[in-house]
Amino acid sequence: MNDMTSTFFDLIRHGEPAGGHKYRGHRDDPLSELGWQQMRDAIEDGERWDHILSSPLLRCREFASELSTQLDIPVTVAEGFKEICFGDWEGKTREQVEQEYGDHQANFWRDAENHPPPNAETIQDFHQRIGEAWQHWNEELAGQKVLLVCHGGVIRMVLGHVLGLTPSNAMAGFQIPFACRSQVRLDHTEFGTLSCLVKHG
Numbered sequence: 162m163n164d165m166t167s168t169f170f171d172l173i174r175h176g177e178p179a180g181g182h183k184y185r186g187h188r189d190d191p192l193s194e195l196g197w198q199q200m201r202d203a204i205e206d207g208e209r210w211d212h213i214l215s216s217p218l219l220r221c222r223e224f225a226s227e228l229s230t231q232l233d234i235p236v237t238v239a240e241g242f243k244e245i246c247f248g249d250w251e252g253k254t255r256e257q258v259e260q261e262y263g264d265h266q267a268n269f270w271r272d273a274e275n276h277p278p279p280n281a282e283t284i285q286d287f288h289q290r291i292g293e294a295w296q297h298w299n300e301e302l303a304g305q306k307v308l309l310v311c312h313g314g315v316i317r318m319v320l321g322h323v324l325g326l327t328p329s330n331a332m333a334g335f336q337i338p339f340a341c342r343s344q345v346r347l348d349h350t351e352f353g354t355l356s357c358l359v360k361h362g
Contacts, residue, residue: 168299168347169306169359171210172316175220176200176339183254186247186281191219199340200224210234211305214298216242216312225310241294244312248281273332288328291318299347299354313337319345323356335361 176196178185192200213236215225222238229236250258250266258266268276273284298307309319314332321331323345344359 165348165350166304168303168349170319170345170347171306171308172319172343172345173200173203173308173310174313174316174337174339174341175216175218175224175310176203178220183252184247184250184258184278185220186244186251187218188251189219191223196220196339197224203340203342204228209306210308212237212302213308213310214239214242214302215310216244216315218243218312221310221312225308228308228310239294239298239309241290241297242309242311242315245284245287245314246282247278249279250281270333272329274327274329284328284332287314288318288321288331291315292322295319295322303347303349313341316341316343320358320361323358338362 175192176199177193178190178196179193180190181193209232211234213225213229213234215221215236215238217238217240225236225238228234250262253261255266262278265276265278269278277283298309316337317331317335318328320326320335320343321328324331326334341362343361346357346359348355348357
C-alpha cells in the first residue's frame with residue numbers, strides 16, 4: 162500500500178446556457194451571462210489543477226478555455242464526455258415535453274432504460290460511452306488532479322460508475338444544478354483501483 166497513488170477528479174456542471182432551462186443534449190448553446198457568473202463563482206481563489214478536461218460543447222468548452230488561460234493549465238477537449246442526445250426532445254422545455262408526450266417524460270426519469278425519448282441516444286449506450294471515456298482519462302491522467310467541465314447527465318453516469326449504479330438509477334439518483342461540483346478520488350494500489358465519491362453538491 163506504500164506504493165499507492167491517487168487521482169482526483171473535480172466534476173463541475175456548466176452554468177445556465179442562453180435560453181434557460183430546456184433539454185439541450187447535443188444542441189450547442191453558449192452560456193448566458195448568468196451562466197458565466199455561476200461558473201466563475203464556483204471556482205475558489207487559489208484552486209489549482211494539473212489538467213482540465215472539457216466536453217466539446219460551447220457551454221463547457223468556452224469556460225474551460227478561459228480558466229485554462231487564467232491558471233496556465235493545459236486543457237483537453239474530450240469528445241467522450243459530450244452530453245446525452247435527447248432526440249426529439251432537444252430544444253424543448255420540460256413543460257413542452259409534458260404537453261406533447263404526456264407521461265413519457267416522467268417514465269423516462271423513473272426508468273430511462275425502458276423509456277428513452279424518440280430518436281435519442283439510449284441510456285445504455287450513453288452509460289457505456291461515459292464509462293469508456295472515464296476509464297481512458299483515469300489511465301491517461303493517473304496521479305494528477307483534474308477538473309472535468311461537463312454536463313448533468315455526464316456527472317450522473319460518472320457517479321453511477323463510481324458507485325456501481327444501473328444507468329436508470331444513476332440518471333434518476335442525483336440532483337445536478339448549474340455549476341454543481343463533485344469530487345471523486347481514485348486510489349491506485351497493487352490490488353487495483355479503488356473509487357470513492359468524496360463530495361457532491
